[in-house]
Amino acid sequence: MLQNDKKRCFIELGKFLSQFSENETIKNPTVLHNDLFFEDFNDLIQLSQSHNGWYTPENVYFSIQSWATALTEENLEKWLSAYNLELNTPKNVGLILAGNIPLVGFHDFLSVLVSGNSLLIKTSSNDQHLLPFLAKYLIAVEPELSNKITFVEGKLENFDAVIATGSNNTARYFDYYFKDKPSIIRKNRNSIAVLNGKENKEQLIALGEDIFRYFGLGCRNVSKLFVPKGYSFNAFFEAIFEYQDIIHYEKYANNYDYNKAVFLMSNFKLLDNGFLTIKEDSSYASPISSVFYEFYENLEDLKIRLESESEQIQCIVSDNLTKNSIAFGETQRPNLWDYADNVDTISFLLTTK
Incomplete structure (x- = not known):
């Protein structure tokens, strides 16, 4: 699967997500596979609060629009131009995701796929619906992805590297359990x-x-x-x-x-x-x-x-009072190149054999 095809999938996903807004949801006839996914995704947004009481439609729409804004050709090019993705050794990467906010693990999901790897995903019990739905949309855009995305219900096995997010307590467990594998372990911040x-x-x-x-x-x-x-x-x-x-x-x-x-x-x-x-x-x-x-x-x-x-x-x-400070009101609008914990996920994936 060529790099341009991977980027194209996420650009199409960005176009799909851009249709859904708290103020106005409008079906765009030019968006791929709307006949299969538009109504179902609109229903899922409305049902999200029944799956997780904190996932109000307002907050789910906000997350969706944030990703729609991020997943443009310009942003993807700017982000990925810093890396030589041809150096990647394809591997199976396990993701253990949090569920505190809607689609909180999407950046890791994106990073693993766009860098040429396969995914084994263990979702949080608090967020089991949104990401699998978007994965189905991506597979509809590019059927080859069906062999690269696997959602795991039981024990995570047969992986070459892992990215796990949890509390400080679960991080200690992750550190022990994954001590023999290349890993990014995220704790409370x-x-x-x-x-x-x-x-x-x-x-x-x-x-x-x-x-x-x-x-x-x-x-x-x-x-x-x-x-x-x-x-x-x-x-x-x-x-x-x-x-x-x-x-x-x-x-x-x-x-x-x-x-x-x-x-x-x-x-x-x-x-x-x-x-x-x-x-x-x-x-x-x-x-x-x-x-x-x-x-x-x-x-x-x-x-x-x-x-x-x-x-x-x-x-x-702050108002530029500290190094690398973020402007007021912008913390929940990170760019693709703003990595959690300042750990460059793409570099980690490229240097892991």
Whole structure:
């Protein structure tokens, strides 16, 4: 299967996904295999919340549109031009996927296939429908892919390398179980925002997107704020009031009530606006409906600390206050070349024999 054929498959998938939007879903007659897949995928989007209560149509549409935007010929060319894919030794790559947000494992899926390898996929129990559906669409576009994509229900076997995503606890199991195989093992990471008090209202509203998208369940969601000593949260609370409707979602509201009660019973000092609590805490991982914060006195000292603790951090959001920071509101819109944990998946696959 030629490299151009692989890219073409994903370009066609991008065109297919581009039809589905929260605001307007329109069937494009020029999209391949719409007669077979359009209605079924539209139904699957609406059913996703019944499969996983956190997968609201709004968030599933957001994920779909993010991938539709990424899977263009221009983006694929820009991404893959950095590699000599002819150097790849075809191999069977096992994927153990997370299910915290819709299609969270799609980048690994894409990377393995587009680099010329075969897939053995173990999906999360929380996300068993979206990726298999997209795999069926790709196989319809290019039937040769049917021999390269296998979904596994039981034990993962007969693989040459593995990419596994889980918690810090499951990562220890993965490290042991896959110790004799080339692997990428992903653990818990969190994203942070560094503020200096000069942010405008639009930036703080966009920060709310980084906090609340996917209910804060993704590793790219901001779970902690670093703010200068004496920082007032008034402007922050005023800006994020735009996201107040999130409290009307029952699962989120239950987490808000529970976590707030736990904090109050522990006599923690909280700031609260009725749908988000913020708490001073040195940890990076905050529970759903809560964001931690920490004061800093010197930005340069903070940069040194963040560099030393980089293995705990996925993204840093700021107005160019730190190296490689991401603009407000952009954490859940990564490019194809923005790798999880800063581990270049394509390079790993090309150098693994």
